[in-house]
Amino acid sequence: MARPRTGDKREDIVESVIADVAERGLDGASMAGIAARAGVAVGTIYRYFPDRDALLRDAHLDIKRRLHGRLAAAAGRHDTPQESMREAWLTLVDLASERPRDFLYITAAAGHALADAARREEYERMNAELRELLVRAVGGEEAIVGDGEAGRVRAQALVTLFVAPAMQLARDAALAGRAPDAALSNQLFDMVWRGLRDVD
Numbered sequence: 001m002a003r004p005r006t007g008d009k010r011e012d013i014v015e016s017v018i019a020d021v022a023e024r025g026l027d028g029a030s031m032a033g034i035a036a037r038a039g040v041a042v043g044t045i046y047r048y049f050p051d052r053d054a055l056l057r058d059a060h061l062d063i064k065r066r067l068h069g070r071l072a073a074a075a076g077r078h079d080t081p082q083e084s085m086r087e088a089w090l091t092l093v094d095l096a097s098e099r100p101r102d103f104l105y106i107t108a109a110a111g112h113a114l115a116d117a118a119r120r121e122e123y124e125r126m127n128a129e130l131r132e133l134l135v136r137a138v139g140g141e142e143a144i145v146g147d148g149e150a151g152r153v154r155a156q157a158l159v160t161l162f163v164a165p166a167m168q169l170a171r172d173a174a175l176a177g178r179a180p181d182a183a184l185s186n187q188l189f190d191m192v193w194r195g196l197r198d199v200d
Helices: 009-024 031-038 042-048 052-075 081-098 100-109 117-138 148-176 183-198
Strands: none
Touching: 009 042, 009 052, 009 081, 009 100, 031 042, 031 183, 042 081, 052 081, 052 117, 052 183, 081 100, 081 117, 081 148, 081 183, 117 148, 117 183
């Protein structure tokens, strides 16, 4: 099923590659299929993207930007750290209903090196912002992770412990074609939050 076209050719192409990868996998996505979904000629794609790999990488980065932006905005809506992080968590999970193909794309792209040198800096910046937000929420850099390389590794572990369960809930919902279970989402958040707060 084709997505409605936006009138922005680049955006239509990116949405089409996301849909194609979500349905066929990364290896099964073809330029002809993507072009047909976007309602453009294959040659038009090459005006925006030099090759298939660049298209796949840009689509992945667009998804990450969207997730990061929504998560950061949600975390800023509450005064208490726990409620800020709950809002961010639930926003991430709820995006599975709004944009299930994004999560299916991420699942299909797992194990593929889509963060090339040109895009790695932006991935690292988004990751550092999330890491800082989470570390601050659970008690501050010194109290939770310490400093130096060991502190950086522990801070990254906190991000993984926070994000991975939410991403799994979102992926499961996207694969099942249903909305995430709100009660389960809240229950799992509480468990994760208690675990993060107990890090010493």
